[in-house]
Amino acid sequence: KMELMPVYGPQFKEQIVKKMMxxxxxxxxxxxxxxxxxxxxxxSWKKLFRNQGFVVPAKSSRPDDWDSKAKLAAIIQTAALNEAQRSEYCRQHGLYPEQLDAWKAAFESLEPDSEPASKADLAQHRKKLxxxxxEILRKDKALAEAAALLVLSKKAQAIWGTKEED
Incomplete structure (x- = not known):
């Protein structure tokens, strides 16, 4: 006989995911x-709830170790709340209001150009590098060869003299 997989209701899933939060x-x-x-x-439930906007930490349970998506979600969810509601939210999620303020300031201070370069840009820069x-290696070899020829010609002149002395 083949066992059927259990079907869990949305309330059960939410209850379980809240234990992770x-x-x-x-x-x-x-x-x-x-x-x-x-x-x-x-x-998969954890990912589903994160995609629905719940603040479920990706790996760490410490708020300072949350990924940037979870931090941004927390900032957005608390943006319209008054001070009492915000404090309640923070208590429920193990946060301090100061952490939210610091995260918000960090997001606001980001430069739009500070985004990581695309893979194509990185590949192009690596190729150029x-x-x-x-080219530097080739020029170093050419310079070393020219220096060796110059030293040899000076030694030859010292041994046999110059053509003008004849």
């Missing part, structure tokens, strides 16, 4: 042991 911050492995839900299933390094 602050202030509980339970690990996926721990929740899997407690509930019997497979680890890959828990990761390699080309320039080859």
């Amino acid at each position: 602050p202030p509980h911050n339970q690990s996926v492995a721990q929740i899997s042991r407690d509930t019997g839900v497979a680890v890959p299933t828990l990761y 390699k080309q320039l390094e080859k």
Whole structure:
């Protein structure tokens, strides 16, 4: 007989994912042991809820280690809240209001041009760098050869003298 996979309701999924969120911050492995839900299933639920705008930390349970997407989501979710609501949000998610302020300031201070270069740009720069390094190597060899010829010609002149002395 083939076993059917269990079907979990949306309330159950949300309840489980909330255990991964602050202030509980339970690990996926721990929740899997407690509930019997497979680890890959828990990761897919976590990803699903993150894509829906929930602040579910990617890896670390410490807010300062959250990835930039989670930090930005927290800033956006608290932007329209008053001070009391914002404080409540922070308590629920294991944050301090100062952390939100610092994250917001960091995002605002980013230069639009400070985005990482595309892979094509990086590849082009690497190619140019390699080309320039080859050119420097070629010129170094030519310079060394010219210096060797100059030294040899001076030694030859010292031994046999110049043609003008004849």
